[in-house]
Amino acid sequence: MAYTKELSRKLYRDLLMLRLFEKRLIDLYAAGKIPGHIHSGIGEEAAFAGTLATKKEGDYFKMSHRDIGASSLLGVSLETMFAEILGKTAGNSGGRGGINHISELSRGMLGFSGTLGCDIAVAAGAGLTIQNRGGDNIVYVYFGDGTTSRGPVHEAINLAAAWKLPVLFVCENNQFAISTPVSEGVPVKNTAADRAPAYGIPGRVADGTDVFAVYEAAEELTREIRQGGGPAILECKAYRWRGHFEGDQARYRDQTEADRWIKKDCVQKMETWLLEKKMITETEIEEMRAEFEAKLDAAVIFAENSPEPAPETIYDYLYA
Ligand SMILES: Cc1ncc(C[n+]2csc(CCOP(=O)(O)OP(=O)(O)O)c2C)c(N)n1
Ligand SMILES: [Mg+2]
Numbered sequence: 095m096a097y098t099k100e101l102s103r104k105l106y107r108d109l110l111m112l113r114l115f116e117k118r119l120i121d122l123y124a125a126g127k128i129p130g131h132i133h134s135g136i137g138e139e140a141a142f143a144g145t146l147a148t149k150k151e152g153d154y155f156k157m158s159h160r161d162i163g164a165s166s167l168l169g170v171s172l173e174t175m176f177a178e179i180l181g182k183t184a185g186n187s188g189g190r191g192g193i194n195h196i197s198e199l200s201r202g203m204l205g206f207s208g209t210l211g212c213d214i215a216v217a218a219g220a221g222l223t224i225q226n227r228g229g230d231n232i233v234y235v236y237f238g239d240g241t242t243s244r245g246p247v248h249e250a251i252n253l254a255a256a257w258k259l260p261v262l263f264v265c266e267n268n269q270f271a272i273s274t275p276v277s278e279g280v281p282v283k284n285t286a287a288d289r290a291p292a293y294g295i296p297g298r299v300a301d302g303t304d305v306f307a308v309y310e311a312a313e314e315l316t317r318e319i320r321q322g323g324g325p326a327i328l329e330c331k332a333y334r335w336r337g338h339f340e341g342d343q344a345r346y347r348d349q350t351e352a353d354r355w356i357k358k359d360c361v362q363k364m365e366t367w368l369l370e371k372k373m374i375t376e377t378e379i380e381e382m383r384a385e386f387e388a389k390l391d392a393a394v395i396f397a398e399n400s401p402e403p404a405p406e407t408i409y410d411y412l413y414a
Pocket of ligand 1: 211242
């Protein structure tokens with residue numbers, strides 16, 4: 095595929111934004127400012143930047159607990175995101191959900207359940223909504239390699255396939271479910287894509303360290319889904335650079351293997367490619383970085399200045 099300068103630079107911008115967002119999260123966590131855990135998505139950014147570059151107005155999204163910065167690619171403001179992450183009232187969920195609950199229905203973001211896999215069916219439901227409504231919108235749903243083996247995921251994909259619902263199931267295969275390597279957890283080579291034939295739907299594997307590879311696969315699959323072809327599975331193969339959560343030393347993994355993957359840095363690769371093609375200059379990269387860092391600074395300051403939820407509101411929004 096031939097890539098325009100505009101698309102190539104957009105993909106790089108998105109990758110860089112995600113990377114700097116993830117780095118900022120690690121710093122904030124290390125400073126003791128984030129309640130709960132963070133699950134760093136460093137190294138896996140291409141799965142999000144590549145697929146989301148194919149989105150259209152009116153699509154639905156179910157994000158995951160990694161690369162939560164991807165919500166900013168959907169238009170969610172960094173201010174409300176960081177306020178949610180710090181548990182403040184100005185957050186998307188009033189500070190009640192925290193990092194894993196950055197939902198915003200007006201932007202098609204359907205929320206996220208901490209009980210992994212259960213909410214994949216919500217994506218199928220959103221697909222049914224779109225099908226009943228008509229038009230060419232689709233649903234993007236993201237989940238990890240470990241989550242692919244949960245029962246509700248099978249049920250959701252099966253139903254979506256049987257009813258030809260417009261859903262792109264994106265598996266971010268980062269090689270681990272906490273400390274279990276994917277090779278020990280599933281009997282097939284490609285945990286998501288190899289199962290696609292059982293549902294009679296397309297299943298593709300993309301190099302999740304190469305944003306162009308992800309984009310190409312997503313572009314092809316989403317085009318077919320938008321034309322009424324039914325759901326598809328896209329498995330993006332990358333590597334979880336850090337521990338499952340910050341503080342996990344990841345002693346269970348082979349450092350040589352980790353180093354090999356880390357060398358395939360999706361951001362660095364794209365930067366080198368753009369520079370070689372003279373589609374960007376070192377100065378422009380520096381300016382882009384400075385622009386994002388300034389936006390992140392402002393968002394964090396906003397979040398830090400936002401009030402904590404008042405104790406007497408603890409029972410608000412409870413369903414009983
Ligand atoms: C149903 C359920 N079981 C267990 C957990 C605890 N848990 C949180 S993240 C995680 C690992 C999931 O692995 P994977 O799907 O590969 O996603 P990754 O964390 O690697 O991105 C587990 C087991 C959970 N949140 N929900
Ligand atoms: Mg995983």
